[in-house]
Amino acid sequence: MAGCFITFEGGEGAGKSTQIERLKRRLGELAQPALVTREPGGSPHAEEIRAFILGGRAKHLGPFAEALLFAAARIDHLDKTIVPALKRGTHVLCDRFADSTRAYQGSAGNIDKELIDQLERVTLRGTRPDLTFILDLPAEVGLARAGERRAGRGEGADRFEGEEASFHHSLRQAFLSIARSEPKRCVVINADQEPDEVEAAIWAALRARLPQITRSRLSEDAVRPLDVA
Template sequence: MLGKFITFEGGEGSGKSTQARLLADALAARNIATAMTREPGGSPFAEAMRHVILDPATPPHSPLSEALLFYAARADHLDHVVRPALNDGVWVICDRFIDSTRVYQGVAGGLPGEVIDTLNEMIVSPTLPDLTIILDLPAELGLGRAYARRVDRINPDTEADAYERRDLEFHWRLRGAFQAIAAAEPQRCVLIDAAQDEQEVFAEVWHAVESRLLAAGA
């Protein structure tokens, strides 16, 4: 039996990594084999692409160039991590996936949706998420959390990555685009208010997983 594929989406500082980790722990407690991964990244080649994409020193480039870097990383990630795990019956939890490309490079970046649809058909299909959790948060709050996360370390790093450095209007466009995806695809997506306490957020995450994927016959 194939494993389930769950993705977490949302703007900067929305808590995707935290919620993904909480979910992995909860599934493990139910003796469900689980693998956590992320995009861009997740495989050695994809992690190398992640460094290029997120490095603030990377020279300016077009949304198409950026999307092609993402899909080069995604192809390798799917082939070497996601699909083998799913085929082994492992549940895969991924921090960001295709919806981030649709939002960041598409709606907010200006790349036509038809281009992204074509890339998805070529590289992703049929490995689509069984469930996508979209964590919704006002842009200012998310950026504040992202900054706090960077400096609250043993060795603080206050330099924002290439996306956190974008202007506030860009981040508000991201939020609106994620909300639109959730509204358009309710059979796959669940929109959760990420301004709540992390345990309150997780209660909603778990309800979505339990009712949609763990219920009898799911």
């Protein structure tokens, strides 16, 4: 059985990484194999592109050039990491995916939607998330969280964290618009609450949308009849 592809989207400081790790732990307790990955990145070549983009070295080229770089990273990520994992029955939990390109370069970057759609079709080649969690919170709250996180690590703002507040407000609306346009795939989670509450909301939505991966594989193995030669 193929694995499920679950993505986490949202603005800066929404807590995606935290919640992905919590979900992986829960799935592990049920003997459900899960792989955590991220975008841009997730494969050696894609990580090189990530460093180039987030370091701000592509900003002067404009949003469309950045979208092309994200697409190149995504192709390598799909080929080397995501698709092989899904084929072997491992669930893939991805921190950002194609929706981020739609939001960051498409909506906030003012690239024509049809152009983004065409780029997405060529890049994804039919591989789409089974479920997408959009972690939603006010832009100011997310930016404050991201700033605290950077301060704790002694890091500066990356390419996108350093944008004006208006950019981040546009991002939030872009992600909510995506959720409204694809309600069967997307679930909006209120991320402006305690991590335990966010985790509980994600698990409840997962049980409703993909119940097969919220059951223990250990119990299934226990009742599966043995093959008789």
